[in-house]
Amino acid sequence: MKHLLSTEGLSLGNAVRILDTAEEMAAVGDREVKKLPALRGRTVVNLFFEDSTRTRISFEAAAKRLSADVINFAAKGSSVSKGESLKDTAQTLSAMGADAVVIRHWASGAPHRLAATDWIDAAVINAGDGTHEHPTQALLDAFTMRRHWTKLAGLPSTGADLKGMRVAIAGDVLHSRVARSNVWLLRTLGAEVTLVAPPTLLPIGVEQWPCSVSYNMDETLEKGVDAVMMLRVQGERMNASYFPSTREYSRRWGFDDNRLRALDSLGLKDTIIMHPGPMNRGLEISAAAADSPRSTVLAQVRNGVSVRMAALYLLLSGDTREPAATLKESN
């Protein structure tokens, strides 16, 4: 891999390698001195065209634990807000000697543009682009699921995939880069994915995706599910008539207290509840669900640092770079 742009083209081998490396990185996080010298002297730029404090500090922590120099470049208050183009920004960072660019951008495909053009030669990591993909989020979700799934089976996490695991992803799939990245990665890892959403919040063309689609949350739970991932819903979607009201959304598609109780009555004692954050408590997830022992929300945050360390390490440490012929894979 030269870049990490999407999970759509990520092979099973590379996906498992990132997750396994993340396990090793997690072990570092448990030590008193949470730091490795692996990327000493390398420069990682966090290039954020969209506000996202959580993702930015997660990448920053990951890079610092690997001893890389970190530069944070937020588009607001910078030359970007004065009209500088992505091309000029990229060439500027290139001239400053960036080895990796972690890019968050509101425009789908912006990381692909950086990787495909000669504007900059650095490794590009997509930290979320528009409504396209958010591959490190999907990897940290898969990491969290894999730990849970292998623990139930009494097996080691390292080397495992997610064969047989039933995952429901619920909410605004249409506008979700998290959902897209998860669908592709979970398919690759062998999980069975069901998308649960109002028809207005599913993209035209979703029938081609490697998953099933349901309009009914309760039926999906009744069929049995091992992980339920709730997606953030933005209240302003209501004004565009994607759904009639936030209350109706919450009743039909949200993970409320009734559904939390339903997991117990359905005998789904090991089902976990996931959320990429930030949560709208009371809209797509109730406070009780978010705070229940089933919730993996904080574990996801913790695992995010490990997964991002793994991605940075694999892309930047010279001896693990793959030969040019296989570099295209993640494009």
Added chain:
Amino acid sequence: MAEQSADNGTNNNATAGSTGTYLIRGAAILGAGAEDLLIRDGIIAGRGTDLSADGATIIDADGLIALPGMVDVHTHLREPGREDAETVETGTRAAALGGFTAVHAMANSTPVADTAGVVEQVHSLGRAAGWVDVRPVGAVTVGLAGEQLAELGAMADSRARVRMFSDDGICVHDPVLMRRALEYVKAFDGVVAQHAQEPRLTAGAQMNEGDVSAVLGLTGWPAVAEESIIARDVLLTQHVGSRLHVCHVSTAGSVEIIRWAKARGINVTAEVTPHHLLLTDELVRSYDPVYKVNPPLRTDADVQALRAALADGTIDVVGTDHAPHPSEHKECEWAQAAMGMTGLETALSVVQHAMIETGLMTWADFARATSFAPAGIGRLSDQGRPLEEGEPANIILVDPAARWTVDPSTMATMGRNSPFRGMELPGKVMATFFKGHPTVLDGKLNTPYRHPADAATAPAGGY
């Protein structure tokens, strides 16, 4: 194409009333048998075998096809206002090289071509350039704002003699305004060329809505946004008994609606661009904005339906929608990029590749779709004429056996945004005769035509 001058006086710059004498030897006329064409003083003076003429420049057209000069119903020349993107001079040079002898310049300039003054300016810039006929298209509404009719009559009566009106780039979406425009242009035999795009269904749209947009996370541009407007407009056209032209048809569903309308006798014509005959939304997976265009590239099923429709005449004409942009408008994120592609210098080759080499059309069909029919839509009396004695000498010679690789950096247009970059395409325009004068010879730009009234003040030759 060998060329020799029989005397020294004929192949220099055209002067008033005389564009010299040319004898084209052995061209396959509209792809049929080889004949000679004698061009004298702007007119086809003879057609037959073994013609001869004293003092004529002989053009050996062995292996070449003679076609009527192409007429583009849809060109963006960008002048006035965006001379950094294209000028009338550069755009019409590209047109001549592409085999055109007339182009319709769309109204979305700055200022908008919504008054007699602006259309006359564009018209006279075209005459001064002298590469092709520049026929300004007038805006339907003031400032393309979709609120109030522009002075269509004044533009029709102006020296530019506008007959085609369009808010191209923006749909005349208000049904009442569209109805009034269709009714009003009947007064001077005009036509409303509609950019069919329902604005609410395409708010923020970035690409065709379908399997690819779902994966790429780009806001979808549904086919129904085009089709619903076409359906409404053909019914309005029937109701008021007017004439409608549908710009750049891009979907299979649109083709079905137009076919239905024509079967009912509704006076509608339709256009397809070369890029919609060849490219699909799969290319958007690269996120390279060179593939960003309005209407968007669609699916292969749409491409096949458009080809069939052009072949059977449901779609009447090829229009390039030539839309040059400065590089900074394409070297950016997809969502930030401008929509549009260049097309004048690749149109013939793309249509040959997509329609003729697939066996769907003959060169005679090509002449219909690129010259006869578009001249009719624009009401151009001296363009799109048969290659017969006494007709205006707007003629191109094409080498159908040529193969070339598209390199936007060598084009005459200022735009470098060709989606065909790097493709090998067939067919090359070897000569373009505009009003009897060779604007292109040996596949290269020659000299512009000088209109008789302008000749006295024009610089002596050269460009």
